[in-house]
Amino acid sequence: MVKVLYEEKNIIKTFNIESNKTILDLSRIENIPIEGSCDGSMACSTCHVIIHKDWLAKLPKPCIDEREMLSLLPDYTENSRLGCQIVITDKLEGLQFSLPKDI
Numbered sequence: 001m002v003k004v005l006y007e008e009k010n011i012i013k014t015f016n017i018e019s020n021k022t023i024l025d026l027s028r029i030e031n032i033p034i035e036g037s038c039d040g041s042m043a044c045s046t047c048h049v050i051i052h053k054d055w056l057a058k059l060p061k062p063c064i065d066e067r068e069m070l071s072l073l074p075d076y077t078e079n080s081r082l083g084c085q086i087v088i089t090d091k092l093e094g095l096q097f098s099l100p101k102d103i
């Protein structure tokens with residue numbers, strides 16, 4: 001299990017999830033309000049998340065398709081990622097993220 005932190009309205013919630021699940025998977029298990037309407041096929045960007053600044057460089061870089069989807073977001077930030085593309089591995093123990101509406 002990997003510990004992941006989710007910040008919502010200045011409150012940090014801690015969840016434990018199996019390794020190799022995505023942030024979108026976590027949201028569905030823990031009722032975090034991420035829509036994810038294309039189920040991870042990078043066709044919607046409704047899984048937009050904001051990665052905490054301390055973690056951004058520790059993630060694999062987004063592929064070109066993810067970068068293109070992110071570039072279309074009106075609320076894009078340099079810490080934006082698609083939650084369906086963030087695979088939570090043991091190396092990401094303590095990963096912290098939030099949702100665009102909460103920053």
Ligand code: FES
Binds near residue numbers: 038
């Ligand atoms: S769920 Fe659609 S792009 Fe992530």
